[in-house]
Amino acid sequence: MSAAPVIWRNTRIATCDAQGQRFERGALVTLGDRIEWVGPEAQLPVTASTQHDLQGYWLTPGLIDCHTHLVFAGHRAGEWRELQAGASYAQIAQRGGGILSTVRATRGASESELFAAAAARLECLLAEGVTALEIKSGYGLTLSDERKMLRVARALGQHYPVSVRTTFLAAHAVPPEFAGRADDYVAALTDEWLPALHAEGLVDAVDVFCEHIAFDVGQAARLLERAQRLQLAIRMHAEQLSNIGASQLAARCGALSCDHLEYSTVADVAAMARAGTVAVLLPIAFFHLQMTQVPPIAALRRAQVPMAVASDCNPGSAPSASLQLAMAMAARVFGLTPEEVLLAATRHAAQALGEARRGVLAAGYKADFAAWDVSGPEDISYWLGRNLCRLVVRGGVVTQGNVPA
Numbered sequence: 001m002s003a004a005p006v007i008w009r010n011t012r013i014a015t016c017d018a019q020g021q022r023f024e025r026g027a028l029v030t031l032g033d034r035i036e037w038v039g040p041e042a043q044l045p046v047t048a049s050t051q052h053d054l055q056g057y058w059l060t061p062g063l064i065d066c067h068t069h070l071v072f073a074g075h076r077a078g079e080w081r082e083l084q085a086g087a088s089y090a091q092i093a094q095r096g097g098g099i100l101s102t103v104r105a106t107r108g109a110s111e112s113e114l115f116a117a118a119a120a121r122l123e124c125l126l127a128e129g130v131t132a133l134e135i136k137s138g139y140g141l142t143l144s145d146e147r148k149m150l151r152v153a154r155a156l157g158q159h160y161p162v163s164v165r166t167t168f169l170a171a172h173a174v175p176p177e178f179a180g181r182a183d184d185y186v187a188a189l190t191d192e193w194l195p196a197l198h199a200e201g202l203v204d205a206v207d208v209f210c211e212h213i214a215f216d217v218g219q220a221a222r223l224l225e226r227a228q229r230l231q232l233a234i235r236m237h238a239e240q241l242s243n244i245g246a247s248q249l250a251a252r253c254g255a256l257s258c259d260h261l262e263y264s265t266v267a268d269v270a271a272m273a274r275a276g277t278v279a280v281l282l283p284i285a286f287f288h289l290q291m292t293q294v295p296p297i298a299a300l301r302r303a304q305v306p307m308a309v310a311s312d313c314n315p316g317s318a319p320s321a322s323l324q325l326a327m328a329m330a331a332r333v334f335g336l337t338p339e340e341v342l343l344a345a346t347r348h349a350a351q352a353l354g355e356a357r358r359g360v361l362a363a364g365y366k367a368d369f370a371a372w373d374v375s376g377p378e379d380i381s382y383w384l385g386r387n388l389c390r391l392v393v394r395g396g397v398v399t400q401g402n403v404p405a
């Protein structure tokens with residue numbers, strides 16, 4: 001059955017395209033799950049029997065959360081109290097807390113329990129206008145538990161109106177079975193786990209927590225080299241707590257994104273710029289961990305490295321299921337402008353996921369968009385903890401809210 005065009009009119013549009021086009025009295029035409037046309041309503045090129053009056057709401061691309069650890073069991077509220085009492089994230093990790101405490105809870109959860117826990121968080125993101133997100137593994141740390149996490153991530157994308165990109169992050173922490181044998185663990189990931197899970201269609205990208213408390217550059221390089229041979233996308237947890245050369249390695253591997261970047265240098269930024277790597281900023285983790293070292297925003301701007309912002313939803317360093325909060329905090333704690341923040345959760349987030357046809361409202365792109373009851377798209381990051389999203393359309397279909405009557 002061929003789709004008929006649908007007109008979405010009487011709306012103000014922030015296209016988020018490279019020209020920064022906005023239309024004060026705009027309209028958008030969709031055909032099935034694609035955008036056919038965007039422009040001033042007075043120039044609508046077609047008529048359609050289905051027309052929706054958006055009553056002056058602002059329209060943006062659907063938001064994209066390009067860095068999440070959405071699938072996990074349990075919580076780490078106890079550790080948060082330790083953090084507040086002055087312990088560091090690294091100290092908590094070194095005494096067996098941190099990631100490994102979530103690993104214990106996640107291993108003990110069934111696939112359906114994990115799905116239910118993650119679904120509750122996902123519903124929060126969807127209500128905020130999110131139409132695509134990335135979900136990492138990394139709390140299983142056995143082949144079967146990593147598989148379980150990735151299967152849940154895929155299932156979320158099948159059961160909810162959202163596009164899910166999965167990332168294999170078994171190189172998140174050294175599991176107890178490999179204590180003191182990190183090289184052996186990386187060899188297992190490289191030679192067995194990654195090829196197996198890739199063959200099962202569960203992996204879209206590979207990520208490494210490349211950090212002094214996790215995996216070194218040599219170990220990361222071995223895993224990423226295999227990822228490249230499998231033609232998988234690469235992203236990297238880089239320079240969050242220290243600088244051991246993670247984003248330089250990621251850039252050499254052609255990574256889609258380097259994420260965190262608090263301790264990145266100007267040379268790291270230059271390497272990312274040359275490689276076309278997106279800088280994914282995670283202000284909620286920065287804030288929650290009470291960090292003081294800010295990512296090199298001015299250098300990223302000067303080098304024209306695209307900046308994305310993500311929730312980093314995870315139980316240890318970013319207990320939040322709000323991309324809007326991350327956007328609001330990116331403006332406050334990292335000094336991004338509201339215009340930069342909007343691109344960071346749309347076009348640049350799409351780029352971080354290798355999604356060439358999302359994150360922009362233009363002909364040929366996916367018909368994923370959100371309508372906002374705001375005076376301008378800047379309001380999305382102006383408000384703290386107030387969700388002004390009134391309608392979400394994903395693939396041309398209304399998935400949240402109601403079209404105004």
Ligand SMILES: [Zn+2]
Binds near residue numbers: 067068237312314
């Ligand atoms: Zn992360």
